Amino acid sequence: MVKETEPSIPERAFILQALKEGYRLDCRNKLEFRNIDIKLGREFGHAEVQLGSTRVFAKVSCEVTRPYEGRPTEGILVLNTEMSPMAVPSLEPGRPSEDEVLASRIIEKALKRSNAIDTEGLCIVAGEKVWTIRIDIHFLDHDGNVVDAACIAALTALSHFRRPDVTVAGTDVTIHSLKSRNPVPLSIHHMPICVTFAFFDNGNLFVVDPLHREEQVREGDMTLTINKHREICAISKAGGIPLELETIVECSQIAALKVKDITALIQAALDRDAQERKFGTVS
Amino acid sequence: MSSYVLPGDSIPLNLILLPGEPDPKLILGPGLIRQDEDSAMSTKAGIPHSNETERKWFVESNQRRYVPSAGEDVLGIITAKTSEYYRVDIGAAHAAVLDSLAFEGVTRRSKPNLKVGTLIYAQISEANKDIDAELTCINPATNRADGYGVLDKGYIYMIKCSLGLCRRLRNEEHPIWTRLRQKYKFEVIVAVNGRICLKSNSARATIETIEIANAIKEHDV
Amino acid sequence: MTTDSIRPIDISYNLLSRVDGSAKFSAGNSTVLCSVTGPADVRIRDEKLDKATLDVIVRPAVGVTATKETSLAYMLRTTFETVILLSHHPRTQIQVVAQIISDDGSIISHLINATTMALLDAGIPMKAVVVGVGCLVDDKGKISIDPTADEVEKAVSTHNFAFDSVSLAVLYSESTGVFTEEQYFQCFEACKSCAEQLHNTIRKSVQARIDYENPQQ
Numbered sequence: 001m002v003k004e005t006e007p008s009i010p011e012r013a014f015i016l017q018a019l020k021e022g023y024r025l026d027c028r029n030k031l032e033f034r035n036i037d038i039k040l041g042r043e044f045g046h047a048e049v050q051l052g053s054t055r056v057f058a059k060v061s062c063e064v065t066r067p068y069e070g071r072p073t074e075g076i077l078v079l080n081t082e083m084s085p086m087a088v089p090s091l092e093p094g095r096p097s098e099d100e101v102l103a104s105r106i107i108e109k110a111l112k113r114s115n116a117i118d119t120e121g122l123c124i125v126a127g128e129k130v131w132t133i134r135i136d137i138h139f140l141d142h143d144g145n146v147v148d149a150a151c152i153a154a155l156t157a158l159s160h161f162r163r164p165d166v167t168v169a170g171t172d173v174t175i176h177s178l179k180s181r182n183p184v185p186l187s188i189h190h191m192p193i194c195v196t197f198a199f200f201d202n203g204n205l206f207v208v209d210p211l212h213r214e215e216q217v218r219e220g221d222m223t224l225t226i227n228k229h230r231e232i233c234a235i236s237k238a239g240g241i242p243l244e245l246e247t248i249v250e251c252s253q254i255a256a257l258k259v260k261d262i263t264a265l266i267q268a269a270l271d272r273d274a275q276e277r278k279f280g281t282v283s
Numbered sequence: 284m285s286s287y288v289l290p291g292d293s294i295p296l297n298l299i300l301l302p303g304e305p306d307p308k309l310i311l312g313p314g315l316i317r318q319d320e321d322s323a324m325s326t327k328a329g330i331p332h333s334n335e336t337e338r339k340w341f342v343e344s345n346q347r348r349y350v351p352s353a354g355e356d357v358l359g360i361i362t363a364k365t366s367e368y369y370r371v372d373i374g375a376a377h378a379a380v381l382d383s384l385a386f387e388g389v390t391r392r393s394k395p396n397l398k399v400g401t402l403i404y405a406q407i408s409e410a411n412k413d414i415d416a417e418l419t420c421i422n423p424a425t426n427r428a429d430g431y432g433v434l435d436k437g438y439i440y441m442i443k444c445s446l447g448l449c450r451r452l453r454n455e456e457h458p459i460w461t462r463l464r465q466k467y468k469f470e471v472i473v474a475v476n477g478r479i480c481l482k483s484n485s486a487r488a489t490i491e492t493i494e495i496a497n498a499i500k501e502h503d504v
Numbered sequence: 505m506t507t508d509s510i511r512p513i514d515i516s517y518n519l520l521s522r523v524d525g526s527a528k529f530s531a532g533n534s535t536v537l538c539s540v541t542g543p544a545d546v547r548i549r550d551e552k553l554d555k556a557t558l559d560v561i562v563r564p565a566v567g568v569t570a571t572k573e574t575s576l577a578y579m580l581r582t583t584f585e586t587v588i589l590l591s592h593h594p595r596t597q598i599q600v601v602a603q604i605i606s607d608d609g610s611i612i613s614h615l616i617n618a619t620t621m622a623l624l625d626a627g628i629p630m631k632a633v634v635v636g637v638g639c640l641v642d643d644k645g646k647i648s649i650d651p652t653a654d655e656v657e658k659a660v661s662t663h664n665f666a667f668d669s670v671s672l673a674v675l676y677s678e679s680t681g682v683f684t685e686e687q688y689f690q691c692f693e694a695c696k697s698c699a700e701q702l703h704n705t706i707r708k709s710v711q712a713r714i715d716y717e718n719p720q721q
Contacts, residue, residue, distance in 0.1 A: 002544040005372040008360040008402040010439040017438055018489040053521045061566045086539040086601040093561055136566050141520040287714045291632035291670040326629035328710045346627030348524040376543045376596040
């Protein structure tokens, strides 16, 4: 448990002055994302995403369970996000910080509440057996904007995931092993992607994909969850300085463009993996 | 001697005893503990350095966490204050203590009132693993400030890097400084606790400082 | 199929920005990422006046930290407490977080190896390097070193050892299944010789890193 020291007064002033002059600490444009690197594992449903030096690892797994009483024909989506002192050394394990709870809520809204995953397709026997899909999101390194990185990692892992095939004959359910029968991908309706903005100088200045240093001096933040069809799935602005309506509209226009690029990156990573599997370069 | 060691490796000391000196004094710095009469054992992975005439040995590792040692220059941030002293974060396990009178020309009446968050350049006056380190902003050799004190003039940016890189960068002849000086005009303080303060006075101060900072960070692997 | 050596090893250091040391250790498809913070501030209730407190957290790839991970963390802590020079940093905490990225067998030994690498990267003072090696005995009495998850399923007994690199003495030994005394010592010898090889691999990885950082030397 390390006490974290806030940036000193001169550093704060420096970061803000640089932003006012239009410069960021990593020489990035205000509306530019850091380099996004997506790596897929040998196992299905394993994705590691690096956003600059922010790192997130998502792992999707499944098991057969009983459905919820009220929803007998729907599969279950379980999301687990926990930050450890590996990403933020000042965290005390088992006691989530406010930021962590907020981040996990935004990710949950993006993945579960926007109906991105077709849960009805996960039903095996109505009222008896359904698939529970579990997404474990591990924050490995927190250099700002973990929400966007986690969202990309989770969506990539979900798209990459394959569940075992099942056959139902009367009341008999056979689950085929991954080797004996081609596994089945999840059916994904759309990919809601998070784009986070940080605001400075009474909302006159904003940047996308803030660094940790920028998050430490920001006055407010907002995360927009949008899919590539330009549909807004969620907007999260938990406090901070009040924003003009125009700013929010402007942000959403920018976010829609970013989402298009990110969706293409995810698709490219998935295509590359599919190619490698086809030609057997993945052992 | 191999060019690097792992924990548990033995390093020969090759002590040259002077006549009439049965128990020679020697200094084993970080990363070394005495093994027997004529050898030391490494406790870190890194490059062993020695100065056999001065009888000093140490291992340079890539540590990032600072362990205070008396006489070293550090950059710190004030985290708390009382009427008698300030608590300063110097990146070590414990916050260091800075007496509010440990500034040049300060008396009980004219004590500075520094805010939490103030950036300080100071020297460690006392360090021991069992007590919190003590700082001073007066150079004990000259009794003057000599550059120590509060850093608040102009736009100052601080970066963090490994202790080894900081130690190397304290050499003004380091190739990176020669290269950067050709392009930029700037002031720099390299402290041994893994922190570097940069300040540029040009019209493009902020962007130039950022560029210098990123050039230094590229060396930190 | 039996194997007499560890799967191909990949080690990378200093991957994480906010901790004091980190390393990723892979052997085949078993991968562990480990971070070390410290010597740093310690909670008052964990403070020891004469030495540092070692805190270990093991995190699984799937699910939350449960009994199995807590017992692995206990194993790592007791193994490393004897090797780290805790008395050099009294009233501090050294925190190790080991994240299992993918588990394809012999994860205990690779947790040990990843922890060693991260401690080396953080410059935590240690008396020796700790190396972990696991093996199994199959139904024909054959020994396989560093088994994969599939191989472990057919094992009659599995054995894990951690060795101190200086004396090659055993720091940790754990066995499950049915085995004879003779088999145990065979496993011990087989793992010990692999530990020596692994120690050399670690030495090379440290050298490669130092050479990379100091191109002029």
